[in-house]
Amino acid sequence: MSDVKNNSVSTKVYIPRDTTSLSLGADQVAAALALAALNHSNDIEIVRNGSRGLFWLEPMVEVETDQGRVAYGPVTKNDIDELVNSGLFNGAQTHALSLGDPEEIPYLKKQQRLTFARVGVTDPVSIEAYQQHGGFVGLEKALAQSGQAIVDAVKESGLRGRGGAAFPAGIKWQTVHDCGLEEESPQKYIVCNADEGDSGTFADRMVMEGDPLMLIEGMTIAGLAVGAEQGYIYLRSEYPVAQQILNEAIANAYESGFLGNNIQDSGRNFHLEVRMGAAAYICGEETSLLESLEGKRGMVRFKPPLPAIEGLFGKPTVVNNVLTLAAVPFILAEGAKTYADYGMGRSRGTLPFQLAGNIQQGGLVELAFGTTLRELLDEFGGGTASGKPMRAIQVGGPLGAYLPESQWDTELDYEAFAAIDAVLGHGGIVVFDDSVDMAEQARFSMEFCVAESCGKCTPCRVGSTRGVEVIDKIRQGENRAENHILLKDLCETMLHGSLCAMGGMTPFPVMSAVNHFSEDFERTTG
Amino acid sequence: MAEQAQWDRQRVSEIIHSTKSMAGALLPMLHAIQDSQGYIPKDAVPMIAESLNQTRAEVHGVISFYHHFRQTPPARKRIEICRAEACQARGSRELEAYAKEKLGISYHGMTASRDFSLDPVYCLGNCACGPSVRIGDEVVGRVDKTRFDELVDDAMTLPLEISS
Numbered sequence: 001m002s003d004v005k006n007n008s009v010s011t012k013v014y015i016p017r018d019t020t021s022l023s024l025g026a027d028q029v030a031a032a033l034a035l036a037a038l039n040h041s042n043d044i045e046i047v048r049n050g051s052r053g054l055f056w057l058e059p060m061v062e063v064e065t066d067q068g069r070v071a072y073g074p075v076t077k078n079d080i081d082e083l084v085n086s087g088l089f090n091g092a093q094t095h096a097l098s099l100g101d102p103e104e105i106p107y108l109k110k111q112q113r114l115t116f117a118r119v120g121v122t123d124p125v126s127i128e129a130y131q132q133h134g135g136f137v138g139l140e141k142a143l144a145q146s147g148q149a150i151v152d153a154v155k156e157s158g159l160r161g162r163g164g165a166a167f168p169a170g171i172k173w174q175t176v177h178d179c180g181l182e183e184e185s186p187q188k189y190i191v192c193n194a195d196e197g198d199s200g201t202f203a204d205r206m207v208m209e210g211d212p213l214m215l216i217e218g219m220t221i222a223g224l225a226v227g228a229e230q231g232y233i234y235l236r237s238e239y240p241v242a243q244q245i246l247n248e249a250i251a252n253a254y255e256s257g258f259l260g261n262n263i264q265d266s267g268r269n270f271h272l273e274v275r276m277g278a279a280a281y282i283c284g285e286e287t288s289l290l291e292s293l294e295g296k297r298g299m300v301r302f303k304p305p306l307p308a309i310e311g312l313f314g315k316p317t318v319v320n321n322v323l324t325l326a327a328v329p330f331i332l333a334e335g336a337k338t339y340a341d342y343g344m345g346r347s348r349g350t351l352p353f354q355l356a357g358n359i360q361q362g363g364l365v366e367l368a369f370g371t372t373l374r375e376l377l378d379e380f381g382g383g384t385a386s387g388k389p390m391r392a393i394q395v396g397g398p399l400g401a402y403l404p405e406s407q408w409d410t411e412l413d414y415e416a417f418a419a420i421d422a423v424l425g426h427g428g429i430v431v432f433d434d435s436v437d438m439a440e441q442a443r444f445s446m447e448f449c450v451a452e453s454c455g456k457c458t459p460c461r462v463g464s465t466r467g468v469e470v471i472d473k474i475r476q477g478e479n480r481a482e483n484h485i486l487l488k489d490l491c492e493t494m495l496h497g498s499l500c501a502m503g504g505m506t507p508f509p510v511m512s513a514v515n516h517f518s519e520d521f522e523r524t525t526g
Numbered sequence: 527m528a529e530q531a532q533w534d535r536q537r538v539s540e541i542i543h544s545t546k547s548m549a550g551a552l553l554p555m556l557h558a559i560q561d562s563q564g565y566i567p568k569d570a571v572p573m574i575a576e577s578l579n580q581t582r583a584e585v586h587g588v589i590s591f592y593h594h595f596r597q598t599p600p601a602r603k604r605i606e607i608c609r610a611e612a613c614q615a616r617g618s619r620e621l622e623a624y625a626k627e628k629l630g631i632s633y634h635g636m637t638a639s640r641d642f643s644l645d646p647v648y649c650l651g652n653c654a655c656g657p658s659v660r661i662g663d664e665v666v667g668r669v670d671k672t673r674f675d676e677l678v679d680d681a682m683t684l685p686l687e688i689s690s
Contacts, residue, residue: 020652023667055654199610202651237557237594238650240663275550276557278592281648295552295578297591313549355654357615362654385616394611398648430653432615444614448648 010043011089012064016120017048018209019241020202025076026059032080033061042089050210052120053364054107056382062102065091071102107380112342113366114330114350115323119210125248127256130213136258138332142221143266150225151177154328156336158348163193163284163321164396164425164501166347166414172318175308176226179316188228189317190219191293192325194235194242195277195284198397200356200428204322206364208235208242211326212249216259216272218325221332222318223270231272232312234289237279246274281398281452285500286319288454299454300500321426323352344370347413357394357430358384367412373429374408381431388433392441392517396425398448399505401512402438423508438517439525443471445509453502460503463494467510477524484521487514533567542570546577552588556595565596601636601643603681605629606660609646612653617670621657622646624671628678641682 015021015030030046037044051058060073061083070091072083079097086095093100102108113119122129130136142150155170180186192215196204207215219231235243250272253259261269275293277283283292287301290312311317327349331339340348347369353376355362360382367376373393384390392402401422403410410416417424432441446467453460470487474480491507498504514521538559545555555574559566566589575585589595607613607622626632629642636643652658655667661677669677 019650019665020655020667023652023655023658023665058655196651197649199649200612200653201649202653205651238647238660241665275554278553278557278594279647280592280594292553293550295550295588297588356612357653357656359654398611428612428653430612430615436615441611441614444611448610452648 010045012047013044013089014047014049014062014064014069016051016059017124017241017245018051019205019239020055021051021058021060022241024058024074028077029059029061029075029080032077033084036080036084037089040084040089044089047123049122050119050124050206052102052108053116053206054105054361055363056361057099057105060099060102061088063088063091067091068101069103071099071105072097073099107361107363107365110379111366112350112368114339114342115207115214115326116211116352116364116366117330118214119206119364122211124210124212124245125252127213127252127258130211134333135213135329136217138329139217139220139258140264141332142224143264143268147177147225147227150221150332153331153336154225157327157331157339158336158343158346159324159327159331159339160347160414161321162323162327162351162426163286164198164423166424169320169324172308172320173222173225175306176228176316176318179309180227186227187230187313187315188226189312189315190222190226190228190231190325191290191312191317191319192219192231192233193284193286193289193319193321194233194239195289196239196322196426197236197281197284198399198426198428200394200430201354201397201426202356203352203354203364203427205239205242206352207322207326208233208239209245212242212246213253213258214326214329215246215322216249216253218328219272220259220263220270221328222320222325224268226316226318228316228318229269229271231270232293233272233274234277234283234293235274236277236283243274243276250274280454281448282454282500282502285502288500289319290317297454299456300502302499323426342368344368344411344413345415347415351412351424351427353412353427353429355381355429355431358386358390358433359431360385369411369413371412372409373403373412376412376429377408377431384431384433386433386435388435390431391434391436392432392438392513394430394432394441394509395428396423397428398445399423399501399508400425400428401508402432402441402516403512404516407516421508421512423505437523438513438520439471439475439523440520442510442513442521443468443475445506445513446471449502449506457497457499457503459494459497460499460506463490463498463503464506466490467494467506471510474521475523475525480522484514533563533570535570537562538567538570539573542573542577551578552580552585556589560595564600565598568597602641603662604643604645604660605677606645606647606650608648608650608652608656608658608660610649610653612649613656613658616656616668618657621659621669621671621674625674628674642678 057073160166283298288298449464
C-alpha cells in the first residue's frame with residue numbers, strides 16, 4: 001500500500017470529515033472534487049482530516065504543494081469547477097476563496113495549540129501520520145517509567161479536570177494508583193467521559209474526530225500510571241461520526257500493537273472500548289455515567305465513596321474528560337514543566353475555548369488560561385453573526401452564568417470566574433445579540449433541568465418544575481415582587497440541597513439573568 | 527395496526543445472545559436492537575430481562591430513562607431540532623415554530639403518513655454553525671426556513687429506505 005503511494009505523484013488534497021464540515025456539505029465537496037480530478041486526469045489522493053476549527057471557513061479544502069499546504073474555504077460543491085479551472089490542484093492562489101498557508105491565518109497563528117496541534121492536520125486514523133507528528137512519544141516515555149513517576153508528572157503539570165469541575169487530575173490518579181497495592185493484580189478502570197452535552201462545546205468531539213489516537217494514547221498512559229488494563233470511552237449517542245472515527249482509530253491501534261496485550265513488547269496491557277450513551281445529559285455527571293456504563297438508569301450516586309475508590313462495578317476508577325486525557329501525551333512527551341509554564345494562578349496549561357452561538361468567526365481557540373473574555377472575543381470572534389451588538393454571553397454550558405458586558409474583562413481562569421459566581425466549565429462560550437430575552441433564557445434553564453434531571457433528589461426534580469412556574473408568573477406580571485423572592489429562595493435551595501451539579505448549578509444561569517438583566521423580567525408577556 | 531409492526535424475533539434473539547456476556551451489557555444490547563429494528567419491541571423486553579437475569583421492570587426502567595430509546599416504530603425520517611442555547615442564539619426558536627407548522631405536528635409527534643417525526647435534541651455539538659438539525663443520521667448546519675423546506679422536500683423525493 002505505502003509503496004504504491006510513494007511511487008505515484010498524486011497530489012494530496014485534505015477535506016475534513018468532522019461533524020461540522022459534514023453538516024456544511026464536505027462530503028459533496030469531496031465527491032465533486034474526486035469527479036473533477038477524474039475529468040481533468042489529475043492524480044489526487046483525498047485525505048479526510050479533522051477540522052482545524054475555523055468553522056466559518058468550513059468546508060476548508062487544503063492542497064499539499066512543494067511549498068507546503070495551501071487552503072481554500074468555505075468551499076461548496078458548486079465552487080469546485082471554478083476552483084479546479086483556476087489551478088487548485090497546483091495550489092494556485094488566484095481564486096477568491098484562496099486562503100494561502102492555513103497555519104498563517106491569524107485565527108490559527110495566534111493560538112497556543114498544545115492539545116490541538118495535530119487536529120485538522122493529519123488523517124485522524126492513520127498511525128503513520130500520528131507518529132510523523134510526534135504521536136506515541138509520550139507513551140514510549142511512560143512505558144519506561146513507574147506508575148508513580150507518571151502520576152507525579154501529571155501532578156507537576158498542574159493539569160486539572162477539563163470537564164468542568166477542575167479537580168487536579170494527578171490527585172485523582174494518585175488515589176486510584178494507591179488502591180489495592182497489596183493485591184496481586186487489582187481490577188481498575190480508566191473511563192473517559194465523552195458525554196459532551198453542554199451547549200456551546202465541541203472540543204471533545206473535535207479531538208475524537210480529528211485526533212482520536214491522542215485520546216487513545218492518553219488513556220493508555222493513564223492505565224499504565226494507575227495499573228488499569230481496561231478502558232471505556234463513554235460517548236454520547238448524538239456523536240455518530242465520532243463513534244465511527246474512534247472505532248477506526250482503535251482498530252488501527254490494536255493492529256499496530258498500541259492497544260491490547262503486550263503493548264509495543266513492553267509486557268503491559270491495555271484494552272479499550274467505546275460505549276454509547278443514549279441521550280441523557282445527566283450521564284455527563286461522573287457517577288451517573290458509571291451507572292449507565294453498568295447498564296442501569298443514569299441515576300446520580302451519593303459520594304462518598306468516591307469513584308476513584310469505588311467506581312465502575314465497584315472498582316477503583318479514573319473518570320476524566322476527553323480533554324484531560326488528551327493533554328496527557330503532551331505532558332509526558334514535552335515534560336510537565338513545559339505544560340505548567342502556560343497559564344495563570346492555579347489554572348495551568350491551556351484550555352481549548354469554543355466560540356459558539358451568535359458569532360461571526362465561531363470555532364476552536366486553544367489558549368493559555370489568563371486571557372480575558374473580551375480579548376478572546378475581540379481577537380477571534382469577529383462580532384456577532386447577525387451584526388447586532390452582543391448583549392449576553394453564557395460561559396460554561398447550560399449550567400453556566402450569563403455574563404453582562406460589565407463582566408467581560410474577567411480573566412479566563414477557574415478562580416476568577418468562581419469569584420463572580422460564574423464557571424469556566426468546559427470552555428464553551430455562547431454569544432447572544434441584543435434580541436435575546438433573558439427572562440426566556442432563565443425559563444429555559446429551569447425547563448432544561450426538568451427535562452434532564454435524573455429525579456433522585458427533590459431540589460432538582462421538583463425545584464426545576466416549580467422554577468418554570470415561578471418564572472412564568474413573573475413574566476406574566478403576577479405578584480412580581482413576591483415571586484422574585486420565591487425564585488431567589490428556590491434557587492438557594494437548589495444550590496445547596498441538590499445531590500449534583502445539575503440541580504446545584506441550574507441557579508447560576510437563572511440568577512445571573514435575574515441579577516444582570518432584570519429589565520427583561522419587567523416586561524409582561526403572554 | 528402499525529403500533530406493533532413486524533419485528534424480527536430471530537434477529538433480536540441473536541443480538542441478545544451475542545451481547546449478553548458483555549460487562550454492563552444492557553445499553554449495548556438495547557442499542558443493537560434499536561439499530562436493527564428501529565425501536566425496542568415491547569415483546570422483546572421479557573427476552574432481554576431473562577437473558578440478563580433482571581426483572582422486566584428493571585429493563586423497562588432503563589429503556590424509559592433514556593431519550594434515545596423508543597418503544598414504537600419510528601417515522602421513515604426522524605427530524606430533530608437542536609433546542610440548546612447556542613442554536614437559540616441563532617434563531618432555533620423561530621425554526622422550531624416553523625417546522626411544527628410545516629409538518630403539522632408538535633415535538634414528539636409523527637405525521638399521519640409516518641414520513642416524519644419531530645423531536646427536540648439538546649445539542650448536536652455543532653454550536654458554531656446553528657441552528658442545527660439532524661435528519662435521519664445527517665446533521666445539517668445553518669438551517670433557516672428555506673433550508674428546512676429543502677431538507678423536507680429532498681427527503682420526500684429520495685427513495686425512502688425500507689429496512690429489511
